[in-house]
Amino acid sequence: MTQAILLVEDDAGLREALQDTLQLADYQVIAADSAEQALLQLKQNKIQLVISDVQMQGASGLTLLKTVREQYPQVPVLMMTAYATVQAAVEAIRIGAVDYLAKPFSPQVLVNTVSRYVSARQHESFEPVVGAxxxxxxxxxxxxxxxxxxxxxxxxxxxxxxxxxxxxxxxxxxxxxxxxxxxxxxxxxxxxxxxxxxxxxxxxxxxxxxxxxxxxxxxxxxxxxxxxxxxxxxxxxxxxxxxxxxxxxxxxxxxxxxxxxxxxxxxxxxxxxxxxxxxxxxxxxxxxxxxxxxxWPALCERADDILPLARHLLQRHCLASGRTIPQLSAAAISRLSHYHWPGNVRELDNVIQRALIISTSDEIDACDIMLEHTEACVPYAQNNARSGGADSHYAEVDSEALSVKLDDGDTDSSFKHSVHEQEHRIILATMKACANRRKDVAERLGISDRTLRYKLARMKQHGIDVPA
Missing domain, CATH: 3.40.50.300 (P-loop containing nucleotide triphosphate hydrolases)
Structure with a gap:
């Protein structure tokens, strides 16, 4: 049986907002839109705490409170209402409510109040993934x-x-x-x-x-x-x-x-x-x-951590989506290992998610690994000793010294064209996966809405058909 907080609120928008607030605080929440549905959930699940509105269509929150106190005396009940009166508060406490919240209240007040009666889910023990x-x-x-x-x-x-x-x-x-x-x-x-x-x-x-x-x-x-x-x-x-x-x-x-x-x-x-x-x-x-x-140095300073982290991220995202965990090809491993990762583990996570979107087989190849920068790695300790700016170890240096050394201009042009093609494939695949919801696409790609709009506009300029 599920062990959770039961949230009872007949306003759909408010119910969703309260549920999101509690879930972000690591609580498991079951939502009900009426006192009658709440009683059904109490029968089907192991409930740690009931949070109920007072004013609801049908049976009121106070009626639900009385029933819970009679049938489930061990379950604490927290009442909330926009109609805050001394009489209502006294009545709720008299019947057996453990606490009373007057709307509007901040998300933090809700979380703090709930934490007095219910402990959030504990994070499982873990050890940081390292290889270096x-x-x-x-x-x-x-x-x-x-x-x-x-x-x-x-x-x-x-x-x-x-x-x-x-x-x-x-x-x-x-x-x-x-x-x-x-x-x-x-x-x-x-x-x-x-x-x-x-x-x-x-x-x-x-x-x-x-x-x-x-x-x-x-x-x-x-x-x-x-x-x-x-x-x-x-x-x-x-x-x-x-x-x-x-x-x-x-x-x-x-x-x-x-x-x-x-x-x-x-x-x-x-x-x-x-x-x-x-x-x-x-x-x-x-x-x-x-x-x-x-x-904790930059990822490019602990290169032996890159592959263990990449495999860990592959496993985590595939388990979350129910997908078979693909293998990394030798070319993909080389591409990941020789990149300097200016965004560190956060960027590696984005790259792995993009690769899973692009890849259509049980193996991720180099063509599925989309990388954005060509700068050389500046050691964190060395550069940070020279400047106090945030992330100043990635300060700009001579672009010519950091450019990819290719044999000739034609090769350089071909390389850039290939990178842009790969980027376009990722964006189109992600748009399809997100049903063309721009906000979801930007979040999944790890870029801002503004950056996504710029990239889509550039794709249109190149004659690429972009879904509406």
Whole structure:
């Protein structure tokens, strides 16, 4: 039997949004559009928590709550409604609801409330896929530092797998049964990052209609990962430093200090020492986080990792789609091995997915491997020592020095034509697979909508029939 959260909401759009929010937080969700359908799902599945709207067509949420309390007393029920009144809240709690959410509420408030009663699915244990001796030595070092509570700073270019390394450290630590909470400091707007990290009380600012614990509280007795920490504003860095020093946090709008028991990991794609020297990163915070530094190099610097990763990605995508796992031909292996991978593992993943789209047999050949760049690899440590810019180890250099050395101009022209033909084949195949939905095509190819529009326009200019 399935073990899941039962979501009961008669508004289809809201039901889908709530379901997506919970699934993104690693909860398994079964949706129902009425109290009657919810009771059927309760009979057929093992339900951990019921989340129900109060106002619904047919039987109301309060009627459902009464029935659940009578027939399934061990199942907690969380009520939500747009008609927030004291009387309705008191009635729901009196009948037996464990909590009450007044609409509108933020996705984070929903996830935080649910986490009080249900644990998200735990990620299966794993070990990073490596083949290079240097990578194996790095994993051995991770195993040693994992046994301590020391803060770890993981440096490396974007897409190299820094978060994978952080999860591996958490998995091997004594905190492995606690939560692993990651927050991308570069992805959250500056004015929202503080409340996301530290939480807020009801009424702390406009729109704070419910109290919400921050990421540090959510990571209690576990590990928090501060991803791309160097993108954080200097003022917020000072507040973060205090939290790390005092091991306590105060929510926005609150007066109570909450004691923390959290292990801190951080990542950056910048040269931290250079950022400190330029005044973009606090020196005291640098020393607080950089207790044990680890460097996860660019993929081209650990070439023996490429094939194990490629085979792992092939297996993962084929198992997800129910497809037979194809083999890599000798030519495909050579093509993958001799490429410099400026986008690192993230780019390798895209290339493998494209190859699976193009390939029509049980073997992936070199013609199925579409690569986009011809630049030489600049070692991460070497280039990062010269510049503090994000991913500056891929700084532009003389294009003539990086061009592919071909015998003559005709060969060069033929090569470029072949590459464009291959790209066109991939785009057309992907459009067919996605029923010409442009947004899905762009996501599957790993490019932006704007880039896809540009490529389609260029194809039309070359006389290629592009589906509408």
């Amino acid at each position: 001796q240097s990578s194996k030595q790095l994993l051995a070092l991770c195993a040693r530092v994992a046994r301590t509570d020391a803060s770890v700073m993981i440096s490396g270019p974007s897409g190299s797998g820094k978060e994978v390394l952080a999860r591996y450290i958490h998995q091997l630590s004594e905190r492995c049964n606690g939560p692993f909470v990651a927050i991308n400091c570069a992805a959250i707007p500056e004015n929202m990052l503080e409340s996301s990290l530290f939480g807020y009380e009801k009424g702390a600012f406009t729109g704070a209609i419910n109290a919400c614990p921050g990421k540090f509280e959510q990571a209690q007795h576990g590990t928090i990962l501060l991803d791309e920490i160097t993108e954080m504003d200097l003022n917020l860095q000072a507040k973060l430093l205090r939290v790390l020093q005092e091991r306590e946090v105060e929510r926005l709008g609150g007066r109570k200090a909450i004691q923390l028991d959290v292990r801190v990991l951080a990542t950056s794609n910048r040269n931290l020492q250079q950022a400190v020297a330029e005044g973009r990163f606090r020196e005291d915070l640098y020393y607080r986080l950089n207790v044990f530094p680890l460097v």
